[in-house]
Amino acid sequence: MSAAPHGSDEPDTVAMPVATTGGQPGIFAPGRRVLTSGIVLIITIVAFEALAVATILPLVEADLGDLHLYGWVFSAFFLGNLVGIVVAGQAADRTPLVIPFAGGVALFAAGLALAATAPSMRVLVLARALQGLGAGALPAVAYVCIGRAYPPEQRPRLFALLSTAWVLPSLVGPAAAGFVGEAIGWRWVFAGLLPLVLAFGAVVAGTLRRIVTPGGGAVATVSVRDAVLVAGAGAAVLAGLGAEPWWLATSLLFVGLAVGLPAFRRLTPPGTLRLAEGLPAAIGLRGLLTFAFFAADAYVPFTLATVRGVSPGVAGLALTAAALSWTAGSWIQARQVHRSGPRSLVRVGFVVLSGATLAFAIVFLPAVPPALGLPLWGLGGLAMGLAYSPLSLTVLGSAPRGGEGTATAALQLADTLGVALGTGTSGAVITWATAAGWDRSLGLVLVFASAAAVAALGAVLVARLPCRVPLEDAVTG
Template sequence: MNRKTNTINVTVSIFIATFLSAIEGTIVGTAMPKMVSDLGGIEMMSWVVSAYLMTLLITTPIYGKLADLFGRKIMFTVGILIFLTGSILCGVSQTMLQLIIFRAIQGLGAGALSSISFTIIGDIYPFEQRAKVQGWLSSVWGIAGIIGPLVGGVLVDYVSWRWVFYLNIPFGIVSIFLLSISLHEEFEKKKRYIDYGGIIAFTVAILSLLYILDRPWKSMISPMFLAVSILCLILFFIIERKSPEPLFPLHLFSIRSINVANLAIFLLGSVFIVISFHIPLWIQGVYGAGATYSGLVMMPISITWPLCSIMAGRLIPKAPLRFITLLGSIIVFIGCTGLALASVETPVWLFMIYTALIGAGMGFATTTYTVAVQSAMDWKLRGISVASFRFMQSLGQTIGITVFTTISMTQAAKYLHEHLSKQDASHINVSQIFNNDHSTSLSSSNIQSIKEAIAFGLHKEFFILSVIVLITCLVAIWMTQPKSSLENKEGNTKKAEVH
């Protein structure tokens, strides 16, 4: 007798897993200055984020495809176990290099949380319920956003930054348990073909691309990695055309709603990751506040995002998707423009208004794009369809944090070089303001120069982010409704029985 899926328990499990994935960004961002202070290596700071996003990026489509082949439950469980192992290792890191390596391991598991969670929601709910549940699921990001900065700030200020990683363990265990006893899938058991050639070509291409982004073009080796990336991408598409079970079925790229959603989430992902990690830098570096205070400044995002996600879930069955995504993008643009106009004298309450607007816009846009992608394909291809969407989001995040950290730090260093004497400029850098031992040895004028340098670098960055969001507004205009014919076929193609 076939067992039926317990929808409520599975949904709770997915919400917990989403909470783990969501809190990772906000809590680590709040703890970053203290990590740099304890472990050193500010020049490698972006890699604490990039290493995690890099492996998450590569594994997201792989998990999505494997979930289509072998089922959601087994691949989801494997992913969480790897994620928890990486979390424990991050907590015991003694150097910045160790932390970066262990964050990469964490990302290897996070790829499952990133893609399979949303795929399962698409499996067990029809379109109208899916929109509402997706709205509530997106609210988990908001809840994590509220709890993450505050808990992260308290842990950093009063316990240890290492506990921001240990915090993942109990939640991960509960999620695995609930899913293992509640999700029951039916799919044809036969020998599965795994696209190893496509996986290898794809991995090498993306790793080469990310290496180029993190290295100055004056390096002799950069052109070689660019050539490797291009050749591997060409090889990847050749393999995918001939593969019986391609990692990325190429016909996905002929579906307009998927293309629009993927491009938009790439741009929005790059914007939001930079804001999440660099507003705390402004609050702690420019205003001289603590980690807990910077968490409070980020809190409005965590309130408006879930509220607007829930509103989007209610609007999706009634309003054109184009309208909701465009509305969200315009609101994000207004918030980013406010940040671009900020200065050292900008009051904190204005920053909180800007972050509230960004959270609201992201809630409308990301929830709607997610439902559109979930609804574009049936069960057999929903895993890779959702994974491609999450891949583009992670790609945007990885490129965004790498490129914009380089931009802001380069601009800050340039400012110091131009405004300090040669003697001071030779031994003063931005990281000193985050370390109490070093900052106390600086003169008040040098401290002020460092604050102005940070503001100068981030100001340039926020302006570019505003332009990117403006492009996202134009992309949103091309959004289309999901095809109702796919929803009519849902009952015949879905592989999980639910009640």
């Protein structure tokens, strides 16, 4: 079945395309414009939340203390995301998309309410885990929409559009969050997002009812139990990285790896851990990419605010620069990916990310204006724009019909696990540095150097990606 023809009203349903010819309606054609707008709203919600939290967290830490839990505010969100993504991806292959989406919105809203009233950093970490559990459904649902309702040659434009959804939040989000946090308190940032989430959720839910859940699709192989095991194992690994004494740290690391690796294997295509060529490599590289970027990104505003003394609002502008350049890079890849192929674009992205992360470290020098950190981290965002979407396109082009939820859940699983481990590892590095009596700046320099090394490793491993984006959807079986 194809989408409704040009000139018709919005269809009752939107089914998977069966052809990839140029005759398919565009992403804003009458039969798709509400759906496209709804997907963009989903990403806008995620963007506002991510940029606001990263901007105000230095204020939160100054109020609640517990610097050793700073990284956990990010990691808890993404560990919760792991479970939410898997649950939503599995549900998307079996139930109407509106069901996992509505559940995700409800949990995300509850997490915002708890964060707004958190009396301690530990409660805030718990609230962020709840937000992550709900938010995991949002990108998972969006990816399934793209896989089912748009032909392959239109997906690069749609992924570029999703990056554009970060533009408005990146322009007003950090400055607004910084102003609200300093003027009336950081709690109002969470409280202010709550009505937006509920309003956007109501709009998007109406569009999702139009998406067909195909019968006879691939049987989901993921399980909620394994998702919980991966999230718990990730938490154990991160706790072990910062634990004392040594025997407790070693025990936590051993248990985390022993439990988490087998569960991760069951949740992802065979060969993902060793980056086997094709689909497994695309999923594994996505984890490396997000690890490298967010390990540094979480501490960019913190560095500018606490080391160089700029206001949280100004420090948050570095995130604005990264989001805008991410959007620019995504539009560049949309024009080039079918010419150059995913391998070359992802390699360039990893190389630029490694260089940008290392270059950002010069803002620690007193003689360097802190404002230089904004364009430097903008290069990091550009790198992500070039590399991120080609990996998504590779996965979608290889996914079996009716199994888009399972395939994209595996991609999002690696994606969010990379973020959680990246931010958590950076927090552990700072904890080690503090415990050793080192200056805080030295610990932050080690964070950026480690992130750059991971990006450099990714640049080497991209040889396992296909040279060209698969244009035809794989058939089941």
